[in-house]
Amino acid sequence: MGKKDLSVKPNLSTQIKNAACEIILSSTSHGFPNILRSTNLAIKLMWTIFTVLFLGICGYMITAAIISYFNYDVVTVIRVKNEFKPYFPTVTLCNLNYFTSDEAITLIKPFENSKVFFDPFDLSFDMMAKGISKQDPKFLINSKIFSDLQEKLIVYCGYAMEACNKSEFKFYFHPNYGNCYQFNTGYNQNGSKTPLKTTIVTEKAQGLRLVLNTSVPESLKFITPFTGAIVFIHNHTTDPMMVTGITLSPKTETNIALSRMFYSSQPKPYSQCETGTNDPNSFSSELYKLVLQNTQFYTQTLCVYQCFQRELIENCDCSVTTFPDFYKAKSCVGQEQTICLQKVFDMAKNTDFFTATCYQECPLECDGMTFQKTVSTTQYSNAQFEEYLKLSRFTPYFNKTEVNGNDFTAFSVYYENLGYIDIEESPSMEWVDLLSNLGGIAGLFLGVSFLSFVEIIECVMQIILIFINQNKINQTK
Known part of the structure; x- marks a missing residue:
C-alpha cells in the first residue's frame, strides 16, 4: 500500500512540472523560455541575470507610470481663436457715491452731527449710514430712493453710432454703490428678454459710449472724499460683484479697450x-x-x-x-x-x-471667462463746450438739469480685437495612455504582451485538469 502511494506522488508532480515547462517554453516572453531551454550553464546564467535585471527595470518603470497617472497632471493648451461677430459685454455703471438724492439728505440729517465719532479715513460713517438706510421703511418699499435715478445719472448713451434706448438699461442694486444700471444683460428695464448685442468691428465709434452726471448734493459730500463713477465690464452670465470695477474721474473721458479670455479646467480629481x-x-x-x-x-x-x-x-x-x-x-x-x-x-x-x-x-x-482691459484717459469738457450743450437742441437732458462740467465723466467701451484666447486643460495621461505605456514597457524589457498573461491562466487550467484527471484515476482504482 505504501509503495503505491509513493509511485503516484512523483507521477503527479512530474505531470505538473511538464505542463508548466511546456507552457513556459512556448511563451511569447523571451527570458524564462531561454533559461529553461539553455543546456549550457554559462548561457543559462547569462539569461537568468539579464531576465532578473530587466524584470527589475520593468517593475520600476511600470510603477513610475502608474504613479504618474494617479498624480492627475494636466496639459494646458492656449489657443488664439477668431470670432467675427462676438457678443458685446454687459456694462454695469454706478455713481461712486451711494447717497446722492434728496431722500438721502433727509435720511442723513438727523445723525449728521454724530460724524465726529467716526474716523473719516476708514469711511465708517458711510458704512453705518448704509446700514441704517437699508432698514429704513421707505427703502424696503423702494430701494432706489437714496441713490441716482437713471434719468439723472445717464446724460447720454450711444451704441454703434446710434442713440441708446434708455429702456434697455436694467436696474441693479449694488450693496456698496446703490443704484446701478446695466447695459446688454439680455433683459430690459421691465425684465423682458431682449437679444444680446453683437459687434463686427473693433473701432471705438462702434462700441458703447456714455456720458454720466456724477454730482452729489453739497450737504452729502462729507460722507466720502471721492466723486466720480465706477463701471463693471463682465459677461452677461456674471454678477458685477465678481469683477473689479474701473473708476471714472470727473472731467475725464476713459477709453476701455477689451480682449477676451476663456478658460476651462479639468474637474476632480485633476483639480478642485x-x-x-x-x-x-x-x-x-x-x-x-x-x-x-x-x-x-x-x-x-x-x-x-x-x-x-x-x-x-x-x-x-x-x-x-x-x-x-x-x-x-x-x-x-x-x-x-x-x-x-x-x-x-x-x-x-x-x-x-x-x-x-x-x-x-x-x-x-470649472469654466469661466474674463475681460482683459486696456484703459486710457483724457480730459473731458470745458466752459465753451458746456455753453454749446445749453444751446443744442440735441441735448434735452440739460433743459432739466443745470450744466456743471465738473460733475461730468465719459467713457467708451469697445473691443480691441474680435478674437479671444482660449485656455483649455486636458489630462496629461488618460487610461488608454497608461495601458499603452505599460504594454510598451513590458514588451521592451520582457518581450511580453497582454496575451502573455493568458499563458498564466492556461498554466493554472492545465494544473487543475491534471488534478481532476488524477482524482478520476484514483476513484476508478
Whole structure:
C-alpha cells in the first residue's frame, strides 16, 4: 500500500512540472523560455541575470507610470481663436457715491452731527449710514430712493453710432454703490428678454459710449472724499460683484479697450472644480442652492459670501451691509453688533472657517471667462463746450438739469480685437495612455504582451485538469 502511494506522488508532480515547462517554453516572453531551454550553464546564467535585471527595470518603470497617472497632471493648451461677430459685454455703471438724492439728505440729517465719532479715513460713517438706510421703511418699499435715478445719472448713451434706448438699461442694486444700471444683460428695464448685442468691428465709434452726471448734493459730500463713477465690464452670465470695477474721474473721458479670455479646467480629481455647477440638482448644499435662486449662474465667490453672512446672522443677528446678502438680513449697526461683527471677522481670519465650512458647501466651477482691459484717459469738457450743450437742441437732458462740467465723466467701451484666447486643460495621461505605456514597457524589457498573461491562466487550467484527471484515476482504482 505504501509503495503505491509513493509511485503516484512523483507521477503527479512530474505531470505538473511538464505542463508548466511546456507552457513556459512556448511563451511569447523571451527570458524564462531561454533559461529553461539553455543546456549550457554559462548561457543559462547569462539569461537568468539579464531576465532578473530587466524584470527589475520593468517593475520600476511600470510603477513610475502608474504613479504618474494617479498624480492627475494636466496639459494646458492656449489657443488664439477668431470670432467675427462676438457678443458685446454687459456694462454695469454706478455713481461712486451711494447717497446722492434728496431722500438721502433727509435720511442723513438727523445723525449728521454724530460724524465726529467716526474716523473719516476708514469711511465708517458711510458704512453705518448704509446700514441704517437699508432698514429704513421707505427703502424696503423702494430701494432706489437714496441713490441716482437713471434719468439723472445717464446724460447720454450711444451704441454703434446710434442713440441708446434708455429702456434697455436694467436696474441693479449694488450693496456698496446703490443704484446701478446695466447695459446688454439680455433683459430690459421691465425684465423682458431682449437679444444680446453683437459687434463686427473693433473701432471705438462702434462700441458703447456714455456720458454720466456724477454730482452729489453739497450737504452729502462729507460722507466720502471721492466723486466720480465706477463701471463693471463682465459677461452677461456674471454678477458685477465678481469683477473689479474701473473708476471714472470727473472731467475725464476713459477709453476701455477689451480682449477676451476663456478658460476651462479639468474637474476632480485633476483639480478642485466640479462640473454641472449651474444645475440646481447637482449639489444638495443650502448655500449652493441659495446662490442659484438669486442669480442666473453660480460662482463659488458669491457662495462663500453667503457662507460668511450666514455665520454673521447666526452669531450677531445681522449682515455686512457692503457684502452681497441673499438672506436679506438687517445690516449690522450699533456698537454691540459692530463688536460682534469684528469677533466673527477675527474668527474667520484666525481659524480654518472658510476651508472647513464654506468651501465644503461651495463647489468651485470649472469654466469661466474674463475681460482683459486696456484703459486710457483724457480730459473731458470745458466752459465753451458746456455753453454749446445749453444751446443744442440735441441735448434735452440739460433743459432739466443745470450744466456743471465738473460733475461730468465719459467713457467708451469697445473691443480691441474680435478674437479671444482660449485656455483649455486636458489630462496629461488618460487610461488608454497608461495601458499603452505599460504594454510598451513590458514588451521592451520582457518581450511580453497582454496575451502573455493568458499563458498564466492556461498554466493554472492545465494544473487543475491534471488534478481532476488524477482524482478520476484514483476513484476508478
